[in-house]
Amino acid sequence: MTPGLVDVHTHLREPGLEAKEDIVTGTMAAAAGGVTTIACMPNTKPVVDSSIMVSGIKDRAAREGYVHVEVIGAITKGLEGKELAEMGDMAQKGAMAFSDDGHYVSSTRTFTLAAEYISAFDKILISHSIDHELSSDGYMHEGVVSARIGVPGIPALAEDVAVARDILVAEYTGTHIHIAHVASKGAIELIRQAKKRGIPVTCEATVHHLTLTDEACADYNTATRVSPPLRSKDHVEAIREALKDGTVDAIVTDHAPHAPEEKDVEFRYAPCGFCGLETSLGVILTELYHTNLFTIDEIIGKMSTEPANIFSLNAGSLKVGKPADITIIDLNKEWIVDSVKFYTRGKLTPFEGKSCKGKAVATMVAGKFVMRDGVVCTR
Structure with a gap:
């Protein structure tokens, strides 16, 4: 029995993109995966860049969702990277943080203004730190594999340059920036060196990048x-090492479902992302726990607390007075990833057919079961 899992990077697609996912199917997927709290990104149609959008999503999630839903508001109007969104109003309506996820706020002036402004509300900026000019012509990691299969690559430099900029803005403004x-x-x-210098920076890694x-x-x-693209083995090993030493603070899914026909195209034309809420725990337990790289306490710490x-x-806690959000895990349960059984609308996953060991077998939210034995409970 562990604290309910907390995923601070998901895409529920509602409003406007319900063919990919909606609040009901997304929260059902979360419950099935043992996740009791999720935070949804603002790249919907319309974009979550106003207080009425924050309120609307929170109200619908409270009525029809299976797990707790936190809302991340946009940094800029329409995610265009130009004019600041109504971050103050959104913060007052309960926005958890602010991000233009899917887009890098390339204007350093705009990003710095956002950091200075939001500090008054004690909120965090989440940056999709990938330089557009260095990445716009690529479709996967630039390296041996991209050269071999003939796909234009995205250099790691695109990420490094953007992260360096964001760290400098965090240092200059004193605002907490989450990469x-x-x-x-x-x-x-x-990021490791920035933390040593006391700069207010945190970061996350996805299940797939690990x-x-x-x-x-x-x-x-x-x-x-x-x-960002899946990178070569040396990058994966560096992320795992950073997870171990505390440089990486959290494990997330970046659950980003798409309609099947959107992904049934040539590689370079496919939108980025796939569903992850129902596979995240099992994949992490299989690859990091059962290989003796991490303890269960370390994993739950990064996925919850x-x-x-x-x-x-x-x-993220089982202490007295905290909500009774609980995940019950069978560490030795063996199962095979089968997207036909997914609750999410987005069925495509790179883990299709993977043999996993370890699975959430029950999920409780506010003291009530929302999933038992892999089956989401009826409301």
Whole structure:
């Protein structure tokens, strides 16, 4: 029995993109995966860049969701990177943090203004730290595999440059900046050194960046097209080391479902992302716990307690007085990833057919079961 898992990086797609996912199916997927609190990114249609959008999502999630839903508001209007969104109003309506996820706020002036402004509300900026000019012509990690299969690559430098900029802004403004889905060893080292200098920076790593390399892209499987891209083995090893030494603070899914027809295209034309809420725990336990790289306490810390603490959520703990959000895990349960059984609308996953060991067998939210034996309970 552990504190309910907390995933601070998901995409629920509602409003406007319900063919990919909605609040009901996304929270059912979370419950099935043992996740009791999720935070959803603002890249919907319309974008979550106003207080009415924050309130609308929170209200619908409270009525129809199966788990707790936190809302991340946009940094800029329409995610265009130009004019600041109504961050103050959104903060007052309960926005957890702010991000233009999927887009890098390339204007340093705009990003610095956002950091200075939001500090008054004690909120965090989450940065999708990938330089657009260095990444726009690529579709996977630039390296041996991309050269071999003839796909234009994205250099790790695109991530390193962006992270360096964000760290300098955090140092200048004193505002807490959280680096999303860090995937390069250069970025990891920059964050490690920034933390040693006392700069208010935290970061997360995704399940796929911890467990897959760019070799997974070799057969042009569009499930492996993600941003930042899956990188080579040396980058994966650096992320794992950083997870161990505390440089990486949290494990997330970046659950980003798409309609099947959107991914059924040539690799370079496929949108980035895939579903992850129902596979995250099993994959991490298989690859990091059962290989004796991490203890169960370390894993639960990164998937529950630490992300909750970073964003000041009332979650991630079994202490008296905390919500009764609980995940019950069978560490030795063997199972095979089968997307036909997924609750999410986005069925494509690079882990299809993977043999896993370890699975959430029950999920409780506010003291009530929302999943038992892999089956989400009816409301």
